[in-house]
Structures are given as structure tokens and as C-alpha cells.
Amino acid sequence: MKASKYRVNTRVQRFFLFPIIFLALILSSFYTKNPENRNDGKFTVVLDAGHGGHDPGNMGNGYLEKQIALNIVLKAGSILEKNPNIKVIYTRKDDTFVDLYERGQIANKANADLFVSVHCDSHTSNAHGAGTFVLGLHANKQNFEIAKKENSVIYLEDNYKSKYADYDINSPESVIGLTIMQEEFLDQSIALAKAIQDNFTKKLKRTDRKVKQAGFIVLHQTVMPSVLVETGFLTNKEEGAYLNSKRGQSEMGTSIAEAILTYKENIRANIADFDTSIIASTPEPEPIEEKKEQPKPEPVAAPKKETVSQKIKDEPIVAKTTEVPAEPKKEAIQIIEEAKGNDQDVAVKKETPPEPQKTAPSVSKETTVAPAEKKSDVVYKVQIMASAKNLPLRPESFNGLNRVAKEPYKGLYRYVYGSTPSLEEAKMLKSNADLKGYTTSYIVAYRNGERIPFKDSLK
Structure with missing residues (x-):
């Protein structure tokens, strides 16, 4: 009889204990996401060098994206680490392969304030310039193809079918589900992306491929402001050589680090530029010839005459969608x-x-x-x-x-x-x-x- 009574009391205790634990976990999650509530009080940045190990990334003109991205990230990190109020975490610091899922988890477990993923682009030999992406729907086929290339790395992962069962890299509609978790950070992500692009174009005079949205899996995995930087085109002879050089890697890494510092100070002063209208809504025409020293911004078509069906979906707070066939409703x-x-x-x-x-x-x-x-x-x-x-x-x-x-x-x-x-x-x-x-x-x-x-x- 006593044993039976004990079991009943145990059940009652569990009944009340579980909700309390659940509530505590929720409150603690909000608490830890506030940088000022952390034990160390530091602003945490996770730097992610794309690809690595058996995944070389793109190899335009014989260059290795994985190594260039790593060198740029290490340069950015070395600058940020000089600030005693900033903690830098790397998803990789050497030539190792890291799953897309794990990259995001590294940032989440660290309660990071920012996640920055660095890559190099590839296209035609004429294409050039740097662009920064935030998570969202593909505004056009060009953005979709860029995301597909970066997302295809999932096929190099073990058990990718179970990890990404609900995601199809060939389906733009798959991105709708990805955007929901990140939508609350869209404004901050855009502010960081704009700061990075400003440094690329104003300080380094790189061609501006603007701030854009696309469905990158690595950005979806994070629960903080996140951006993916395409530093330039290795398929372009001049730009590839620049990115493969120590000078180019140092300049790009420095620009990214300085943009992060600018973002941090703006957030502290509450003057961050949360202007979602800066996101490019049209694909850039590919240039006929490249002028590296004085690159001109690539023209954007008038929105009322072209791409009215391709306008980018970047409303903050709500998930976006794109036009694909759907069942009758x-x-x-x-x-x-x-x-x-x-x-x-x-x-x-x-x-x-x-x-x-x-x-x-x-x-x-x-x-x-x-x-x-x-x-x-x-x-x-x-x-x-x-x-x-x-x-x-x-x-x-x-x-x-x-x-x-x-x-x-x-x-x-x-x-x-x-x-x-x-x-x-x-x-x-x-x-x-x-x-x-x-x-x-x-x-x-x-x-x-x-x-x-x-x-x-x-x-």
C-alpha cells in the first residue's frame, strides 16, 4: 500500500515538475540570447569558411574556394580577436569537412550574436563582383542557382537523406519552410550585409552585386542574424587572381571584420540601418568587359517594366514565398x-x-x-x-x-x-x-x- 501511494506521489510530482522544467528552459533560452546576460558578456561571432576537406568548392581557373575562404575568415578573425569584448568562434580553422547542419549548430550552441559564412562564386568568365546574401526566397533564377551550388554540398554528407529529408535543393518552394525560423532576424541580417557591401564597394572598389536573398541551408540552421558572403568570382581571371592573392584575401577579410565592428557599434547605439528595401530585386546583367580598378555598379532594370513577377520576397517578420505550381486551393x-x-x-x-x-x-x-x-x-x-x-x-x-x-x-x-x-x-x-x-x-x-x-x- 505504501509503495502504491509512493508511485502516485511520484506521478504527481512529475506532472508538476515537467511544466516547470519546460518553462525554465524557455526562459533560459531568452536569457542566454541576450549578450549582456551571458557570463562572459562578450559579443560572439561565428566565422564559417565554406567547404573544406573532400569538398573543394568551386575551382574556377584552378583556384580552390575552400582555401581562399579559409584564409579570408582567418584574417577577419585575427582582427576581431584583438577586441577584448569580442569572442570569435570558427566552424573550421584548417582543411576539414564540416556538415552544413553542424556549422549552424556550432553557432547555436555558442549563443552567437552573428554568423558569417564566406564563399567564392563561379559563373561565366565575365561575371565579377562581390555580393552578400541573407536567408529568403530566390528572387530570380540567378539567385536560385547560386543557392543550389552552395546547398549541393549536402550530398557529400553522411546520412544526408535523414538530415535534410524535407528539403529539395531543386525546389524553390522548399525555402518557404526555411525562412520561418530566420524571419525574426531579417532586419539585423540585412544591416550586417549592407555594412559588408559598403566596405567592399566603397573601400575596396569592388563591383557591387548588392544585398540579396536566397535559400542557403547553412543560414537556415542558425538562430541569430546570419549572412553568406560571396567574395567574388574565381571564374573571372582577374578577380580569381585577386582573391587567390595574399593582398586580396587580407583586404576582403579586413573589410568583413570592419563591417562586423561597425554593426556591433551600431547595434549598441541603436542606429543600425534596418532598411529592407536595399535588397536587390533583379539579377545583374553580366558585364561585357571587366574594369577592376574602377568597377561600375551593374545596372538594375526598372522594376515596373521588368521582373514584376520576380520581385524579391523580403518582408520582415513573415516568411516569404515564390511562384511555383501549386495544387488548387x-x-x-x-x-x-x-x-x-x-x-x-x-x-x-x-x-x-x-x-x-x-x-x-x-x-x-x-x-x-x-x-x-x-x-x-x-x-x-x-x-x-x-x-x-x-x-x-x-x-x-x-x-x-x-x-x-x-x-x-x-x-x-x-x-x-x-x-x-x-x-x-x-x-x-x-x-x-x-x-x-x-x-x-x-x-x-x-x-x-x-x-x-x-x-x-x-x-
Whole structure:
């Protein structure tokens, strides 16, 4: 009898003990993420030299990316280590192979304040310049291909199928899930990326390939502000030689270290530049000839005439999405019509309520999308964001936009604005979304209620 009573008491103790332990773990996690709450009080930076060991990285012009990246990282680290308030951790300090998953875990276990991964790029012999990436959706095929090259290293890892079971490097949609955990650090990541790019372009006069977003697995693994730096193209004869030289590696490493110091001081002074609009939204045209001494910024196409379907998805706080075929979501799509007066459609004159025949704003037509789409075969909408949050379909939830639908997709919600069979009207919808603050929204296409690649809608 006593034994039975003891067991009951033990169960009761466990019942109350587990929630307490769980709560303590949560609170301790928030506590340790604050640098000022750590025992050493130091600002912790994890420097990650890409590739290594049996993974050489790209070998443009016979150079080894793994060694160049390591030398740049060691230079940056040597500068940062001189600051007594900074703790530097390396994912590797020699020619060893480290799994992508483990690189992120090193940073997480260290409660790092920053994670910086360094790489070298490859493309055509004319391509040149340095760019810095934050985690997000691929704005265009060029960014997607860069991420694919870096992510392909997972196939060199043991048990990669079990580690990355839900990730397909050939699927842009896979990145949606990756962005959710990192979205809260997007602003800080962009601030660091901008500081790095400023040093590359203003101090070293390198060609600016800008701050961009792409789905790098190594960035997804971290839970702190993180960037991936593509220091230049080894496939470019001049730039490859520069990056392979002691001078080039020293200058690039110094620029990265100084950018980290700038970021640290700006964060301390609360003046960090959290401007998400600096992210490049279009691919850079490849230059015809290279001018290393005085490189010119590569031209960016006007956003209203080109790449309206490729606008980058960089809204902070919410996960982003990209345009890929999706299963029909007719029954799940909801549209709101209330508070029309709050939606001041400055740029979109044709989609105002008085003209329902062009934009089909009425609830009866839009709650089931199929009728409007059957009429014109293809309809266009503007995706303003994607999020794991089920937001109420009210104008105040979307900066005053009053014709927003939500489409459940793989555990997320894609929020789209408007609906029209006319691409020109879709462009005006896009302009209106820009005016409402959704400057990184983009046009998506549907056929018979099913999402299709934008290019297919033009056929």
C-alpha cells in the first residue's frame, strides 16, 4: 500500500515538475540570447569558411574556394580577436569537412550574436563582383542557382537523406519552410550585409552585386542574424587572381571584420540601418568587359517594366514565398470586401469597386475563384506575402488593402491581392501594393484555379 501511494506521489510530482522544467528552459533560452546576460558578456561571432576537406568548392581557373575562404575568415578573425569584448568562434580553422547542419549548430550552441559564412562564386568568365546574401526566397533564377551550388554540398554528407529529408535543393518552394525560423532576424541580417557591401564597394572598389536573398541551408540552421558572403568570382581571371592573392584575401577579410565592428557599434547605439528595401530585386546583367580598378555598379532594370513577377520576397517578420505550381486551393481561398473606403487605390484605377466587371471584387464571385478564372482561362494576382500566421482578412491587417485572399499551402498562408485576367491591370495592382508598403510583392498566375509558373501564363 505504501509503495502504491509512493508511485502516485511520484506521478504527481512529475506532472508538476515537467511544466516547470519546460518553462525554465524557455526562459533560459531568452536569457542566454541576450549578450549582456551571458557570463562572459562578450559579443560572439561565428566565422564559417565554406567547404573544406573532400569538398573543394568551386575551382574556377584552378583556384580552390575552400582555401581562399579559409584564409579570408582567418584574417577577419585575427582582427576581431584583438577586441577584448569580442569572442570569435570558427566552424573550421584548417582543411576539414564540416556538415552544413553542424556549422549552424556550432553557432547555436555558442549563443552567437552573428554568423558569417564566406564563399567564392563561379559563373561565366565575365561575371565579377562581390555580393552578400541573407536567408529568403530566390528572387530570380540567378539567385536560385547560386543557392543550389552552395546547398549541393549536402550530398557529400553522411546520412544526408535523414538530415535534410524535407528539403529539395531543386525546389524553390522548399525555402518557404526555411525562412520561418530566420524571419525574426531579417532586419539585423540585412544591416550586417549592407555594412559588408559598403566596405567592399566603397573601400575596396569592388563591383557591387548588392544585398540579396536566397535559400542557403547553412543560414537556415542558425538562430541569430546570419549572412553568406560571396567574395567574388574565381571564374573571372582577374578577380580569381585577386582573391587567390595574399593582398586580396587580407583586404576582403579586413573589410568583413570592419563591417562586423561597425554593426556591433551600431547595434549598441541603436542606429543600425534596418532598411529592407536595399535588397536587390533583379539579377545583374553580366558585364561585357571587366574594369577592376574602377568597377561600375551593374545596372538594375526598372522594376515596373521588368521582373514584376520576380520581385524579391523580403518582408520582415513573415516568411516569404515564390511562384511555383501549386495544387488548387479554390475551397480554401477567402476574400474580403469590407471597408472599401480604406483602400485608396491611387495607382489602380481599373480595379476600384465601381467597375466589378474588370476585377471581380464582389464576394459572390471571389469566394470561389473558379468562375472568374474560367472566363479568361488565366488570371493574375499580386502576392504580397506568405506567413505561418493565419491573419484575419481585414484591411487593417494589410495596410488598408481590402481585396486580399489567403491560400493555405504546406502549413503556410499565401496572401494575394486582387484578381484580373489582364497583365496590365495586374501591373497596376502591383503598383498599388507598392504604395501600400508591399514593395517586394510580385505577380502570380492561375489557370482554372491552379497556380502556374508565371512564364506559362504568357504562352
